[in-house]
Amino acid sequence: MHTFKQQYVKTRKPHICWGCATEFPKGETMKHIEQVSDGKFISSYWCDVCLEYINRYYRIDEDGYEYGSILKNDEEEWLEIKAELEKAAT
Secondary structure: OEEEEEEEEEOOOOEEEOOOOOEEOOOOEEEEEEEEEOOEEEEEEEOHHHHHHHHHHOOOOOOOOOOOHHHHHOHHHHHHHHHHHHHHHO
16 A cells, blocks of 8 residues: 555545544544555545554554444544543643
């Protein structure tokens, strides 16, 4: 897989986070990632909670990111990270 573009964007329409499959309303800041894998273009949006989860627990060279898998596979830890980030934002 080759990542050729990644940036934080303020969304102009609702988007679903690839990691947790949660829909975020327009106006949210999300990370937009564009990749090519096996000749196929992949565009995904990621929320801060999933990005922090990945930073803490995923090994990029060993773990894959299936749609919705972060929240589905470890909801308790995902919710803890969400609470931490919300507390830090206040």
